[in-house]
Amino acid sequence: MNGIEHTIKDEIRQIFIYEVLFFLFLNFIIYFFYKNFLKADLYKKLNRIKAFLESGKDKKEIYLGDDQWILQFWRVVKAWQQENLSNISKLDKEKEILTKIISAVDSAIILLDKDFNFTVKNNNLLYLFERSKYNCIQGIKYIEIIEVIREAQLKNKDIKKEIYIQDLKKYFLITVKKLDSREEYLLSIKDMTPAREIVEVQRKFISNVSHELKTPLTNIKGYLIALKDAPDSVKENFINIIERNIDKMENIIVDFLNISKMESLNIINISQVSEEKLSTFLKESVQGIIKKKNGFLEFKFELLEKDSYLQIDFEKITMILKNLIENGFIYNHSENPKVAVNIYEMRKTYKIIVQDNGIGIEKNKIDKIFERFYRVDKARTSNVAGTGLGLSIVKEIIKNYEGEIKVLSEEGKGSTFIISIPK
Ligand code: ADP
Numbered sequence: 001m002n003g004i005e006h007t008i009k010d011e012i013r014q015i016f017i018y019e020v021l022f023f024l025f026l027n028f029i030i031y032f033f034y035k036n037f038l039k040a041d042l043y044k045k046l047n048r049i050k051a052f053l054e055s056g057k058d059k060k061e062i063y064l065g066d067d068q069w070i071l072q073f074w075r076v077v078k079a080w081q082q083e084n085l086s087n088i089s090k091l092d093k094e095k096e097i098l099t100k101i102i103s104a105v106d107s108a109i110i111l112l113d114k115d116f117n118f119t120v121k122n123n124n125l126l127y128l129f130e131r132s133k134y135n136c137i138q139g140i141k142y143i144e145i146i147e148v149i150r151e152a153q154l155k156n157k158d159i160k161k162e163i164y165i166q167d168l169k170k171y172f173l174i175t176v177k178k179l180d181s182r183e184e185y186l187l188s189i190k191d192m193t194p195a196r197e198i199v200e201v202q203r204k205f206i207s208n209v210s211h212e213l214k215t216p217l218t219n220i221k222g223y224l225i226a227l228k229d230a231p232d233s234v235k236e237n238f239i240n241i242i243e244r245n246i247d248k249m250e251n252i253i254v255d256f257l258n259i260s261k262m263e264s265l266n267i268i269n270i271s272q273v274s275e276e277k278l279s280t281f282l283k284e285s286v287q288g289i290i291k292k293k294n295g296f297l298e299f300k301f302e303l304l305e306k307d308s309y310l311q312i313d314f315e316k317i318t319m320i321l322k323n324l325i326e327n328g329f330i331y332n333h334s335e336n337p338k339v340a341v342n343i344y345e346m347r348k349t350y351k352i353i354v355q356d357n358g359i360g361i362e363k364n365k366i367d368k369i370f371e372r373f374y375r376v377d378k379a380r381t382s383n384v385a386g387t388g389l390g391l392s393i394v395k396e397i398i399k400n401y402e403g404e405i406k407v408l409s410e411e412g413k414g415s416t417f418i419i420s421i422p423k
Helices: 002-055 068-104 143-155 193-229 232-264 275-285 287-293 314-330 363-370 377-382 390-400
Strands: 107-112 118-121 159-165 170-179 184-191 271-273 296-302 310-312 338-345 349-356 404-410 414-422
Touching: 002 068, 143 159, 143 170, 143 184, 170 193, 193 232, 232 390, 271 314, 275 287, 275 296, 275 310, 275 314, 275 338, 287 314, 310 314, 314 338, 314 349, 314 390, 314 414, 363 390, 363 404, 390 404
Parallel strands: 296 338
Antiparallel strands: 107 118, 107 184, 159 170, 170 184, 271 310, 338 349, 349 414, 404 414
């Protein structure tokens, strides 16, 4: 029995071993087949899908044979990719709009993360920042700005503050706003200097006007009182002085009104003007001073087409020319005072030259004559009625006209004002 049992057991063991070996071998064959054929084929197809997805080409170009499930998988992935692409392009557009908006703002706009690193920053007021430094403590050049940011952090609240940076001689409005949703700060820096300057100019202007009005007024008052008890021999002289001072007050007020009119009337109003109309109008406007000085006013036009019209803002050009012509006669001690106005039409501009044979202007005063209330000392005595506002008005009009004015002058010989205005 034992012998038979043994043989049977041996046989079973043998069969078992063979079967195990057989299945191992089969497994190996399947694995080999899977690895080298099925998996490789799958990889190949997936790689092709990947390549096509990356290239962004149309799905028709991909060959997927009969593999329906891969085809379906491909469609799902493709649809998902399309959606992502359209979301990305939407985001790109929104980002572009946002970038345009923040760069169009005339302030520096900066988003700081919780460690005060710049995360977003537009390209305004670049002179306030160090290049390639991303933390605001090292990246902002001026301690005055950093102090405001620190204050906002310390007090944990929004801050809006106007500061003055001594090194730059400029005023800035700093706003630090903590964004509630995140640990971030929105910092904006606006240069307030131009706005401050306008206020300062207006303040100075008002104080100058009051001062300029006060002097003739005091004179008038004084001479009127003196007139009461004055002997007849000086009465006429006193009346003349009073008259001159009244003229001066009138001129100041007219110029003052012209300036405020200029500031509100920045629009250029071009119309067709004939040579005749312009010269006649001007001759009539300055006839008083021509008569007084026994002067001679001459006009010369050179237009591209003979007898054509000038395309100019009549009101503004006549205001400029009236001022320059009058000055040409007023600041003139010649026996035969003469002012010549030459108008040349160029392709894109008009060149207007006003030349006189007057007293001329000292070289170091030439730049100053366009400043409000500036008067060359010598003129102050010879023309009491002058205000020092005329040329500042001329300059302002030409600036609005986007033109230019230059002066050539020689003391004792005369001055030439050269204007260029666009057509
Ligand atoms: P105002 O004539 O009222 O003084 P303006 O602004 O017209 O003011 O001129 C400023 C100053 O420039 C004048 O006071 C005068 O000294 C000088 N100036 C202007 N035009 C001439 C000129 N053609 N020749 C000499 N000096 C001039």
